Amino acid sequence: MPERCPHCNSPRLIKKGTRKKKLGIVQLFRCRSCGRVFTPGPQALRNKTYPVREILDGISTYNLGYSLSGTAAKISSRYGHTVALATLSRWINLHPSLTSYRRLREEGRTLCTPQQTIRTVKLYHRQVYEFAYHRPKLALLREGRLDDKRRGDTRFASLADFFESVPTACPHELFRNEDGNRGSQLAAGFFGTDHLIVNEKQNIATETAALILPTVGTNYERHPKLQRFMLVNDSTTVAIEVPIWLAENDIAALEKQHGVELVPKNGAPRSITGHIDFVQVRNGAVHILDYKPDARTNKPIAQLTIYALALTRLVPGLKLFDIKCSWFNEHEYCEFFPRTVLGRHMA
DSSP, rough: SSSTTTTTTOOOOEEEEEETTTTTTEEEEETTTOOEEOSSSSGGGGTOOOOOHHHHHHHHHHTTTHHHHHHHHHHHHHSSSSSHHHHHHHTSSTTTTTTTTTHHHHHHHHHHHGGGSEEEEEESSSSSEEEEEEEHHHHHHHHOOOGGTTTTTTTTTTHHHHHHHHHHHOOOOHHHOTTTTEEEGOOOOTTTOTTTTOOEOOOHHHHHHHHHGGGOOSSGGGHHHHHHHHHHHSEOOOOOOOEEEHHEEEEHHHHHHHHSSSSSSOOOOOEEEEEEEEEEEETTTEEEEEETTTTTTOOOOHHHHHHHHHHHHSSTTTOOEEEEEEESSSEEEEEOOGGSOOSOOOO
């Protein structure tokens, strides 16, 4: 269900039947404010012969490293009708800004087969999380060739090491501990907002969300569909659903370093766990992103700051100064420096 009318921006929407297309059926919506009937999704993908999901699947399959003919064969088999090479080529060129991995794709193909490009590990942490990372991007990150603006910069090579260590190093029992603290549920009392500046803007993340979300059937699918598309197709997203954890010794060290109390002491060993939606590397910084459908009202500053602090403990050499945090939806992207949240002893 789209959130707002594309014509008048009203949230007063109702379903208004369907429209049959050559290769599918499209749900229509009517705006109660302006009365117009519309198909959800970006203008560039409306009135296409092929279903939007199929187009996006074709783009992702190609960027995994399959050849043009190999991608066409897979999509044709998957959806039960032939897709011409010329059609597929047009799809691939539809959204160059959202599919920036194209510039690295040929090099990525020499590093991994399409089947090996994404490594996914299921984490059974109260619920199931699908942690995944992009192998060619990690290899290029180690060599300082992922970020065009910081060629030769290998400061974040240890981040790649951390992602690859997660399947064996992650203390899964800590995530299953009923007495542990979730980063997303911590009170915000440990930080101040005196020096906090949140920049609101639109960027590639908001544009990608606006492209992907109208194709998602249920709210449950929002996160994984958006995460997987960005991991496969952009040049900056290196991992998704990244587990983070802080044991008692980590919490005590961070509290001493920054002069704050992250979790009240109750006599028992404390712990904090969580999962980062997206980790990106761009413009000389590590970016922690969280998708929030209600981004305007839900401001996860405490949660994202905890995630940043946890990464400084888990990734050798990574400093708080290296990290930027953001939350976003298809309408806005809100960004801040976690170092401005904490009062002293910046690391």
